[in-house]
Amino acid sequence: MSLIVQKFGGTSVGTVEKIKAVAEKIAGFRARGHDVVVAVSAMSGETNRLIGLAHEIQKAPNPRELDVLVSTGEQVTIALLCMALENLGCQARSYTGAQVSILTDSSHTKARIREIDDRKIRQDLEAGRVVVVAGFQGVDEHNNITTLGRGGSDTTGVALAAALNADECQIYTDVEGVYTTDPRVVPNAKRLDQITFEEMLEMASLGSKVLQIRAVEFAGKYKVPLRVLSTFKEGPGTLITLDEENSTMEQPVVSGIAFNRDEAKVSVLGVPETPGVAAQILSAVGDANIEIDVIVQNISSDRLTNDLTFTVHRNELEKAKDIVEEIAGNLNARAVQTDDKITKVSVVGVGMRSHAGVASRMFKTLADENINIQMISTSEIKISVIIDERYLELAVRALHTAFELDNSEEA
Numbered sequence: 001m002s003l004i005v006q007k008f009g010g011t012s013v014g015t016v017e018k019i020k021a022v023a024e025k026i027a028g029f030r031a032r033g034h035d036v037v038v039a040v041s042a043m044s045g046e047t048n049r050l051i052g053l054a055h056e057i058q059k060a061p062n063p064r065e066l067d068v069l070v071s072t073g074e075q076v077t078i079a080l081l082c083m084a085l086e087n088l089g090c091q092a093r094s095y096t097g098a099q100v101s102i103l104t105d106s107s108h109t110k111a112r113i114r115e116i117d118d119r120k121i122r123q124d125l126e127a128g129r130v131v132v133v134a135g136f137q138g139v140d141e142h143n144n145i146t147t148l149g150r151g152g153s154d155t156t157g158v159a160l161a162a163a164l165n166a167d168e169c170q171i172y173t174d175v176e177g178v179y180t181t182d183p184r185v186v187p188n189a190k191r192l193d194q195i196t197f198e199e200m201l202e203m204a205s206l207g208s209k210v211l212q213i214r215a216v217e218f219a220g221k222y223k224v225p226l227r228v229l230s231t232f233k234e235g236p237g238t239l240i241t242l243d244e245e246n247s248t249m250e251q252p253v254v255s256g257i258a259f260n261r262d263e264a265k266v267s268v269l270g271v272p273e274t275p276g277v278a279a280q281i282l283s284a285v286g287d288a289n290i291e292i293d294v295i296v297q298n299i300s301s302d303r304l305t306n307d308l309t310f311t312v313h314r315n316e317l318e319k320a321k322d323i324v325e326e327i328a329g330n331l332n333a334r335a336v337q338t339d340d341k342i343t344k345v346s347v348v349g350v351g352m353r354s355h356a357g358v359a360s361r362m363f364k365t366l367a368d369e370n371i372n373i374q375m376i377s378t379s380e381i382k383i384s385v386i387i388d389e390r391y392l393e394l395a396v397r398a399l400h401t402a403f404e405l406d407n408s409e410e411a
């Protein structure tokens with residue numbers, strides 16, 4: 001008998017019928033003698049709906065109240081799932097994040113989990129109950145409700161598995177595992193049997209939302225065996241593995257292609273070419289808690305001025321622009337330009353470490369499709385480019401083919 005933590009995403013609990021089907025699945029695991037703890041998301045679309053309501057009242061909703069609001073989505077599904085389990089004769093008890101408690105820091109809308117009190121959960125398991133915990137939410141030391149960032153129920157699942165020392169954490173979703181790229185964009189993407197934590201971390205941070213990046217970080221840190229599977233179709237899914245040696249033995253140089261539609265670009269043109277200017281601009285943006293992604297600086301031919309360009313999340317473009325315009329004014333910069341019609345496409349693979357030529361193949365593939373590369377950023381195991389968002393799907397498909405990732409069986 002083992003202890004399994006199962007996380008069900010929004011589409012898996014999107015209707016009452018689906019909630020009943022999830023209950024059947026959980027009851028099946030109980031019937032086979034496993035202890036089961038479940039983390040569940042809000043019904044699909046619900047979190048967006050609630051955020052939309054907040055924006056009808058406040059342009060920049062109060063973060064504390066926003067957390068109180070959006071956390072209600074998961075409170076609905078935990079209760080409905082427990083009712084469905086009860087109907088099947090399976091004893092179950094629901095808990096909100098605060099009731100568990102899942103203690104977080106106080107960064108509303110992007111809180112980090114500090115500690116999970118496992119006592120209630122263990123008592124319920126001993127009493128033979130399934131424990132259903134609301135994903136995506138916690139409570140800070142002052143008893144304020146917090147949330148863990150979009151997609152945060154994945155992190156709740158993994159954190160519960162770490163706290164309970166579970167035998168496996170299963171992330172159930174609407175696709176059959178982790179694919180070479182988003183199967184909704186490239187229908188002949190291949191499901192991976194396994195992927196290393198390192199690659200999964202890159203994929204998640206570069207925009208593959210199948211797993212929230214913090215969930216992957218948590219799983220890597222606490223060595224939680226993590227698997228992504230389909231709620232609707234039986235199958236092995238994808239194992240996220242720490243065993244890099246074995247998993248890369250027969251793997252291609254590039255394991256997957258990720259993309260992020262949420263980027264926006266800020267350019268400060270004609271800033272004086274003197275030490276400390278980039279630091280001044282970028283630290284002001286960083287101090288406002290805006291995450292900066294790709295950065296490029298070009299020196300003009302006269303060597304007196306340069307252009308500094310960086311990308312941020314689209315939601316934060318306006319805020320970043322205001323900050324940069326003020327500094328640009330003080331620096332006598334020529335202009336500040338922004339562009340929110342860009343996207344980032346990345347190729348990822350631990351195999352890149354030992355293979356040259358990935359960058360040239362990537363750039364040539366994009367050139368052959370007439371796609372202009374605006375910015376480039378690299379690390380040991382990934383290459384990212386910023387391109388016009390109009391070419392996103394074309395770029396992802398062309399790269400998927402160029403790096404021989406297409407699934408020949410289903411093509």
Ligand code: ADP
Nearest residue numbers: 009010011173177178179181182184208209210
């Ligand atoms: P859930 O509601 O279950 O949390 P999400 O929508 O957050 O589901 O994540 C699953 C989605 O992630 C899939 O439907 C798919 O479109 C997308 N996705 C993006 N990249 C990948 C990838 N490499 N492999 C699998 N799915 C991916």
Ligand code: ASP
Nearest residue numbers: 041047136150151152153
């Ligand atoms: N309901 C939250 C969201 O939509 C958390 C999650 O689904 O993981 O982001």
Ligand code: MG
Nearest residue numbers: 009151209210
């Ligand atoms: Mg998700």
